[in-house]
Amino acid sequence: MTAKASQPNLTLTAIRHKIPVYSWLALFLAMGLLGFASFQIQSTSSITFDETFYLNAGVRTVASGTLDPAICDCGVAPLPIIICYLPPLLLSRNEYRHEAWVGHENDPQLIILPRRLNTLLVGMPLLIVIWLWLGTKCGPAGASLGVLMTAASPTIQAHAALATTDLSFTLFGLLGILALAHYLEQPTWSRLGILAIAMAACLSAKYSGVFLFPVAGLMFLGRALRDQNVPPTNETSTNVPETSATPTIETSTEKSPLSSSISRRSQGWWPVVRQTFVTYTLLLLLVIPLWWAFHGFSFTGPLKNVPLEVTPPDSPWVEILGRGPWADWIMDQAHRRWKRPAPIAGVLFQYLHNKTGHTAFLIGETSLTGWRTYFPCTIGFKSTPSELILITLLLLGTIFLRLAGCISWSQLDFSRRCLWLSFAVLAALLLFARINIGHRYVLILYPLFIMLGIDTIFMIYHSFIVRFPNTSGTSKAEWPRVIFTLIGSLLLAMQLWSSWSIQPHPLSYFNGLCGGPEQGGRLLLDSNIDWGQDLPTLQKLLASEDSSKVALQYFGTALPTAYGIHADPTKALRRPLEDYELLAISVTHLGGLYVFGNDPYQKFRTWQPEARAGYSINLYRLDTPERKAAFAQAIQEHEKARAEYLLKQ
Structure with missing residues (x-):
């Protein structure tokens, strides 16, 4: 047994x-x-890096009275901003911010x-x-x-602890999964409505919520197959749809092999396909408008960004529609007349972003x-x-x-x-x-x-x-x-x-099996360890230093001066290079990621830092000729690469 x-x-x-x-x-x-x-x-x-954007987008939304188009145009789902940012920002007065990714002096308070x-x-x-x-x-x-x-x-x-979208997606994704199970246990109209709201909320928390669509489709198919194999009952209910896509009761999983075999032979696959298709279609018809409702039924601009004449051959429009009179007419109308719903803009950005890729770092390699x-x-x-x-x-x-x-x-x-x-x-x-x-x-x-x-x-x-x-x-x-x-x-x-x-640096956590957070920068970079979060700790370390002789290579969007740090940024040094006594550098830039030049600070990785601000910013004392020379070489390479980039722009 x-x-x-x-x-x-x-x-x-x-x-x-x-x-x-x-x-x-x-x-x-x-x-x-x-x-x-x-x-x-x-x-x-x-x-942190992303919080700056969310805060600025929230300020712009409150100032304009409509959802900031930059939110979805940058592939960000708006629900976390609506939940966490808009309520406090509605109670404060802030001027419209024109740059979405630039920090301000009052950000630490806001x-x-x-x-x-x-x-x-x-x-x-x-x-x-x-x-x-x-x-x-x-x-x-x-x-x-x-x-x-x-x-x-x-x-x-x-x-x-951070007001970003990731935990919101986790919560609403989990609620969407459990709402799906709740519906499948006893399909009713009310439970289908709850499922649609949960899925729309998940999609509005992060566009990665599209994972729920294949999950729901496969579970609907499994439910339809199970219903086909269960002998019918005479029980009915008045509070459910009349379609077989939403069964009226939770039928027993216990069934005799004979009745199951008869049911399979007599019904075939068509009822299964029909039930799955009808249920899935009903769900989509509910989810899509609710999803857009979480975006305030807003638009972000023309449905197609560029005119027909300058549409490149590798455009998603061309890949989907091809070329021809009807395709050209649709693309022309999409640019000149049709507006782009905000959810479409967000999904499109994420599709193109994933297609293009993003510079990443793993154990010393970039891709x-x-x-x-x-x-x-x-x-x-x-x-x-x-x-x-x-x-x-x-x-x-x-x-x-x-x-x-x-x-x-x-x-x-x-x-x-x-x-x-x-x-x-x-x-x-x-x-x-x-x-x-x-x-x-x-x-x-x-x-x-x-x-x-x-x-x-x-x-x-x-x-x-x-x-x-x-x-x-x-x-x-x-x-x-x-x-x-x-x-x-x-x-x-x-x-x-x-x-x-x-504590209090869990964002930089690495387990001891891989060397702990001290070695984390050799394994992973970016938000894995360094999201621009350690300026308060850096300020305490620099309190006893002459800030005019400190050079700062910072990865982040926060203003260092807003946290009491008055070091010179490496892109705007005010002294001769030999006068600087200390270099504070974010480990993301130390690892050669998102910095102008061909890994300009690689030599510093061979030296132990003087101190660390949390685990995301290293401090190096420029007290030897070798270190001063390495610093000067890094700045020169950095400036040369930056100038070449600006010329190309």
Whole structure:
């Protein structure tokens, strides 16, 4: 007899009555931990590269009274800006900002409230969603372990503290996945509406939310196949659509082989295709206008940017329509008459960006189109030991349960299927992505790792209880409970240690297996370690220095002067080169990324820095002839390359 791999699911109503006090305390402790860590990070972090754009776009939106077209034109989905930036900006008066990527002196004050709102309105709900799901699947112990591990994750903490789009996408992506499962459990019009709203919100948080479309299509197909194989019942409901695309009840998965065989022979594939097509079409008809509604039904300009006469052969318009009278007429009208809805502009930018690529860095190499191994490497480098163990247990544990006959795809409920399928689709999209510029792109995978990993651990635990009863013959053996309690406690203790050891710089976290954050700049750059966030720490280090003799090579959009730093930027040095005594350089530029010249600062990588501002800015004392010569050579190469670039422009 096959062992049942998991506990019966609790309903959300039952959670209030059945989950003990310690699990509620774990939730509140996790929320307090995330809030405290976020406050520490916010108080020591300058405005980051992307936050500058979001803040400026929010100011422009408030000043103009309409959604800033630059938001979607730059491929940014607007919902995080609407949630976190617009409320505080509506309460303050700011002049219209013409440059979207340039920082201002009052940015340190303006960014405080958007960051706090991101923590409260995005970070805290994410914890609650994870806690509720694990509570229904694994009980109070699993919910407690999962919510505390999530709150103590340096990756989650870093993005809960910063007002960026990545954690919003994680929250709304997870809600979209669970809304899909909620609909599939009992398809009704109301649940279809909830699913459409959740998907539209996910797409409006980040355009990567398109992953939900293949997930929904495949799950609809699976549901239609299951319905075809289940004998029909006489039960009906009045609150659902009459189409077979939205079944009226949740039918039993138990069926006789004979009735299933008869059903398959008599119905064939057409009902399956029809049900899937109708349901998917209904969903699209709901999602698309809701998606545009989250953009304020705004436009960003002509549907086609350039006139027909100057359309290049490799234009997406030509690739899709080809050339001919009708194609030329459509392209001409698209430029002169038709306007471009804001969501279309955002998706188009992301498509072209991914097609072109973006300069990326991985273990000393650069590439415009990235590597298939990039995101697996970022997970390996930037996950905590607990998270790596949990990922390993998830993969190996699933294989064990499958080989032992404890689980199969048909035995999983819809929420587990949706989570697993979403994980597979996201992994495939990430492996083939040509934009390899940050670990933050895999942020949504971490709740999936934690939820599915802990769920797998509890499946194994209950399998052991059934298979290895104690000497009294009961099914409540003590040794599996002791072992799994120790495993959970060890995972949580290691996670808390990882979180504590990196504070208040979790954005730069690298695990000890790859050398820690001190060696992170040799492995990954950009937002993996350096997003322009460490100016406050740099200001403290430079407090005892003569700022007029400090040269600053800074990667970021924040104004150093807004944080009390008056060093000379390397592109505008006011002294002879030999007069400078200290060089402060962001590790992104130190690694040769996004800097004019052919890796001009490479020689500095062979020397130990005098000090570090966090882990993103190194300080080098220019106190030897060799270092002064290396500095002069770097500046000369930098200036020459910059001048050549300006001439080309």
